[in-house]
Amino acid sequence: MATVSLTPAKKAARSTVALKALMAVTGLIMLGYLIAHMYGNLKVFSGRASFDNYAHHLRDIGEPVLPHTGLLWIIRVVLLVSVILHAYAAIALWRRARVARGGTKRYVSPKARRGVQRSYASFTMRWGGVIIALFVIYHLLHLTANVIAPGGAAGSPYQRVVNGFQIWWVVLSYTIAMIAVGLHLRHGTWSALTTLGANTSAAARRRINALAYVVAAVITIGFLLPPFGILLGLVK
Amino acid sequence: MNITLRVWRQPNAETEGRMVTYGVENVSEHMSFLEMLDVLNERLTLEGDDPIAFDHDCREGICGQCGVVIDGQPHGPLQTTTCQLHMRSFADGAVIDVEPWRAEPFPVIKDLVVDRGAFDRIIQAGGYISVPTGSAPDAHATPVPKTDADMAFDAATCIACGACVAACPNGSAMLFTAAKVTHLNLLPQGQPERYSRVAGMVAQHDEEGFGGCTNIGECTAVCPKGIPFETISFLNRDLLGSLIKGNR
Numbered sequence: 001m002a003t004v005s006l007t008p009a010k011k012a013a014r015s016t017v018a019l020k021a022l023m024a025v026t027g028l029i030m031l032g033y034l035i036a037h038m039y040g041n042l043k044v045f046s047g048r049a050s051f052d053n054y055a056h057h058l059r060d061i062g063e064p065v066l067p068h069t070g071l072l073w074i075i076r077v078v079l080l081v082s083v084i085l086h087a088y089a090a091i092a093l094w095r096r097a098r099v100a101r102g103g104t105k106r107y108v109s110p111k112a113r114r115g116v117q118r119s120y121a122s123f124t125m126r127w128g129g130v131i132i133a134l135f136v137i138y139h140l141l142h143l144t145a146n147v148i149a150p151g152g153a154a155g156s157p158y159q160r161v162v163n164g165f166q167i168w169w170v171v172l173s174y175t176i177a178m179i180a181v182g183l184h185l186r187h188g189t190w191s192a193l194t195t196l197g198a199n200t201s202a203a204a205r206r207r208i209n210a211l212a213y214v215v216a217a218v219i220t221i222g223f224l225l226p227p228f229g230i231l232l233g234l235v236k
Numbered sequence: 237m238n239i240t241l242r243v244w245r246q247p248n249a250e251t252e253g254r255m256v257t258y259g260v261e262n263v264s265e266h267m268s269f270l271e272m273l274d275v276l277n278e279r280l281t282l283e284g285d286d287p288i289a290f291d292h293d294c295r296e297g298i299c300g301q302c303g304v305v306i307d308g309q310p311h312g313p314l315q316t317t318t319c320q321l322h323m324r325s326f327a328d329g330a331v332i333d334v335e336p337w338r339a340e341p342f343p344v345i346k347d348l349v350v351d352r353g354a355f356d357r358i359i360q361a362g363g364y365i366s367v368p369t370g371s372a373p374d375a376h377a378t379p380v381p382k383t384d385a386d387m388a389f390d391a392a393t394c395i396a397c398g399a400c401v402a403a404c405p406n407g408s409a410m411l412f413t414a415a416k417v418t419h420l421n422l423l424p425q426g427q428p429e430r431y432s433r434v435a436g437m438v439a440q441h442d443e444e445g446f447g448g449c450t451n452i453g454e455c456t457a458v459c460p461k462g463i464p465f466e467t468i469s470f471l472n473r474d475l476l477g478s479l480i481k482g483n484r
């Protein structure tokens with residue numbers, strides 16, 4: 001490759017580090033969305049009217065500056081672009097890493113397969129990411145399009161949620177997905193902030209890791225409260 | 237003590253390698269790992285066998301030549317160079333697996349010896365300062381803040397052994413590259429080439445076929461010089477900075 005003639009800025013833009021930064025930024029955008037989404041979901045605990053009003057209100061935020069459902073569509077486009085760029089970068093780096101490490105059978109010795117200090121979450125990023133992507137499709141077909149409607153289809157968002165989560169296997173499928181998300185965010189939050197330059201000392205490292213644990217726990221538990229609340233009959 | 241070694245034997249780059257088992261008797265626990273290999277090699281030579289090829293030079297932990305994967309861990313169970321590892325770190329009767337660094341950009345030349353020329357080419361892409369070096373200037377001629385001097389010095393202790401690559405699940409050489417970038421980019425003499433250095437070295441790192449860093453940290457955990465993890469964030473900052481400031 002004739003990289004000699006490129007300016008430093010162009011070389012930098014084509015690097016694996018820039019690709020990682022793209023992953024970090026798109027990942028953090030999706031994380032920001034997840035926090036808002038989780039907060040919205042918790043409104044099922046304040047009843048049907050509150051939840052359905054909230055779902056409805058999302059469609060007219062920003063009016064009349066934005067058209068009806070305008071903000072919703074902006075969010076959808078930003079998220080779709082983020083998912084695509086994030087997955088593109090993940091796959092590009094995944095393939096590169098597989099070749100670089102010298103294939104799947106790296107060391108014959110079975111004695112240090114789990115590494116020296118690495119976290120369990122760091123093992124789950126790639127296949128966990130695939131599970132999350134598949135889950136997102138399933139989830140949109142379930143609660144957005146309502147094409148998959150276990151427990152019966154419904155016009156009211158509240159009713160869709162309640163119908164679905166009265167069924168144990170629906171709750172189980174969401175539980176598995178949210179554990180995958182939690183693990184992804186445990187390593188992902190840490191990794192994103194480090195990629196963007198925040199790992200500046202041992203103390204910073206401790207703080208970023210603590211933050212990553214909190215983010216992962218809050219998201220996982222926060223998302224799982226409504227399904228379990230419904231399954232256990234606390235929300236009807 | 238008596239031990240059993242399972243060693244990767246590979247006659248040359250073209251031929252497939254395999255693990256071969258050797259018993260080594262009467263090993264002193266005060267021997268270094270390389271001295272133990274020397275003893276085995278003397279015996280193999282006397283028996284008319286091909287001695288096991290491995291890299292080494294200073295044997296005092298400063299040159300970065302030695303380095304093999306012992307029981308799946310680069311440089312073995314202690315965070316030191318292979319030449320500074322002693323047999324007392326192993327139990328009597330142990331079965332010890334010995335393999336070369338594994339990474340696509342580090343092809344095996346023979347047995348435990350790999351070609352680390354990729355590191356030289358990363359250095360050639362920016363790991364230097366383009367000024368004529370005369371005699372050493374007065375130490376206080378150019379003041380450097382203490383924290384920068386300390387960090388630059390820590391980074392400068394990298395001996396380019398390659399253990400970070402051998403440990404990295406992505407086959408990334410980011411810790412090595414970051415050590416070299418941090419060392420020069422923190423010091424006044426490194427400033428004129430700050431952004432061309434980081435962009436050039438990272439581009440060469442990628443060009444050599446090393447993987448991308450995913451901040452897993454196995455590199456710093458095996459690094460015999462304890463190169464700090466934060467050098468990688470330092471490199472990332474400068475690389476992102478060069479997107480804006482590197483237009484010349």
Ligand code: HEM
Nearest residue numbers: 023024027028030087090125129130133188191192195450
């Ligand atoms: C399309 C499916 C997805 C795939 C294949 C995927 C895969 C990955 C991979 C391989 C990494 C890098 C892991 C590492 O650094 O070790 C990563 C990082 C990350 N992911 Fe995902 N992911 C997906 C979806 C998501 C979603 C939905 C979110 C939203 C919460 C997310 C948030 C993050 C964050 C914040 C990072 C850290 C970025 C960084 O490493 O700098 N990912 N993802």
Ligand code: SF4
Nearest residue numbers: 394395397398400459
């Ligand atoms: S960073 Fe550490 S492990 Fe990597 S080459 Fe330098 S001294 Fe060796």
Ligand code: FES
Nearest residue numbers: 295299300302319
């Ligand atoms: S032989 Fe020089 S560092 Fe081990």
